[in-house]
Amino acid sequence: MSAQxxxxxxxAGCAAHFAAARFAVIGLVLLFGFSAxxxxxxxxxxxxxxxxxxxxxxxxxxxxxATLDPQQFSAVSYPTEAAAREALRAEAVHGGYANGRILxxxxxxxxxxxxxGQALQALDPRxxxxxxxxxxxxxxxxLSPFVTVTATTMASMVFAVLLTFAGGRHALRARIVALLLVxxxxxxxxxxxxxxxxxxxxxxxxxxxxxxxxxxxAVALTVHGLxxxxxxxxxxxxxxxxxxxxxxxSGGGVGQQFEPGFYRAVSQVLPNGAALTAVRNDVYxxxxxxxGALAVLCAWAAAGAVALLVGHHRGPLFATA
Numbered sequence: 001m002s003a004q005x006x007x008x009x010x011x012a013g014c015a016a017h018f019a020a021a022r023f024a025v026i027g028l029v030l031l032f033g034f035s036a037x038x039x040x041x042x043x044x045x046x047x048x049x050x051x052x053x054x055x056x057x058x059x060x061x062x063x064x065x066a067t068l069d070p071q072q073f074s075a076v077s078y079p080t081e082a083a084a085r086e087a088l089r090a091e092a093v094h095g096g097y098a099n100g101r102i103l104x105x106x107x108x109x110x111x112x113x114x115x116x117g118q119a120l121q122a123l124d125p126r127x128x129x130x131x132x133x134x135x136x137x138x139x140x141x142x143l144s145p146f147v148t149v150t151a152t153t154m155a156s157m158v159f160a161v162l163l164t165f166a167g168g169r170h171a172l173r174a175r176i177v178a179l180l181l182v183x184x185x186x187x188x189x190x191x192x193x194x195x196x197x198x199x200x201x202x203x204x205x206x207x208x209x210x211x212x213x214x215x216x217x218a219v220a221l222t223v224h225g226l227x228x229x230x231x232x233x234x235x236x237x238x239x240x241x242x243x244x245x246x247x248x249x250s251g252g253g254v255g256q257q258f259e260p261g262f263y264r265a266v267s268q269v270l271p272n273g274a275a276l277t278a279v280r281n282d283v284y285x286x287x288x289x290x291x292g293a294l295a296v297l298c299a300w301a302a303a304g305a306v307a308l309l310v311g312h313h314r315g316p317l318f319a320t321a
Contacts, residue, residue, distance in 0.1 A: 034244065041248035045111050045258035047072040052120060053084035055098035064097065067122050085132045091281065091289040094257065097123050105133035107284035109255030110142045133285060136202075144200040145280040146252045149215065152190055153246065153272055156216045157239050160223035164235055172312045179220055187213030207282045211290075214297040215275040221304025222271075228311030246272035268293065271300050 051074050054064045064075040073095075078084040081098035088096060088105040095116035096103035102120045104113035117129050135142050159182060167175055191209035194200045201208055219242055226234030249256065249263040249270060256267035267273035274296035281290050 037244055038248055041259055041263050042252060042254055045115065045254040047112075047115060047119070047258055048261075048264060049074050050095065050112070050116060050257050051076055051093040052116065053078040053087055053093045053096035053098070053103070055079070055081050055084050055096065064123055068119060073116075073119060088132050089285055089288060091285065095120055097127065100124060100127050102127045102129045104129060104131055106131050106135045106142065107133040107280070109251070109253075109258075110135065110140075111253060112255040112258055115258065135284065139200060141253055142280070142284075143253045144194065145276055145283065146250065148190065148194050148201060148212070149250065149272060149275045149279055150247055152212055152215055152275075153219055153242055156219035157223055157242060160220040160227070161235055161239065163220070164224050164227035172308075175224070179217065179224070182220065183213045183216040186216045187211075201279070201283045204283055207287065208279060211275060211278045211282060211294070211297075214294065214301065215271055218271040218297045218300035218304065221301050221308060223304075225304040225307030225311060229307040230311075242270070242272060246270045249273055250276045269296060271297055
């Protein structure tokens with residue numbers, strides 16, 4: 001072998017090793033970043049200004065405010081136990097104390113109910129804990145809504161990426177029809193899976209299907225729309241936002257009121273958190289407090305549609321998707 005060939009082989013080997021090291025660094029950064037973000041969101045749930053109802057004379061409210069950490073709980077007065085129970089079911093409060101009873105609603109979040117109940121026992125250690133909106137036996141930790149929303153989000157992102165890169169040459173009308181079909185029929189398919197077949201989220205098939213259809217539209221339209229508007233970077237940014245920030249800030253089995261500040265702040269403005277609230281409340285709380293969450297999903301779907309239309313007519317701003 002000539003000196004020139006040996007030299008070329010040496011530099012080719014160096015280039016290969018450099019490429020391998022670069023990919024290894026990227027992989028390590030992703031592993032470190034994802035694990036840190038998820039651990040920070042869920043490892044130590046703490047209440048943040050969680051409202052609790054206090055039924056009784058003014059002295060009872062003053063005692064509650066003096067006993068409970070004001071950074072964690074905000075005690076508010078309610079005239080009757082019935083009113084406090086109704087506020088719990090409507091998610092106006094997340095715990096209560098009335099007539100020697102501690103009131104919680106595990107359907108609003110198992111961890112939230114557990115930690116709120118423990119804190120309220122400081123007011124009356126002998127008080128009985130009453131769950132006014134219990135979780136069903138088949139979902140004792142309330143994780144089914146989180147799992148359903150997360151699975152739907154990931155599948156919607158995969159579909160949107162495929163539509164962007166493999167279906168980008170098709171007519172806009174064809175892609176919009178595909179998105180609408182997947183959203184509408186996908187909502188029914190997910191409801192059929194988790195309600196009828198698995199039995200995880202039961203009692204409101206069409207309500208669940210409707211929320212899931214909106215979630216699919218919100219995620220798929222945003223990913224595909226940003227892909228057409230910005231290019232490859234748009235797909236990456238949207239996918240990372242929904243997968244990394246969206247999943248961690250949604251609350252999971254912890255509840256967004258018990259997450260750190262950043263996660264709590266963005267939870268209900270991202271599709272994941274809004275859909276989780278809508279699914280959980282629709283199935284377990286008779287649809288209470290879902291209007292805002294549904295509005296968020298519609299807003300994301302509308303924004304994704306605008307990005308898609310603009311990107312289609314003007315072309316991607318940076319790179320062809």
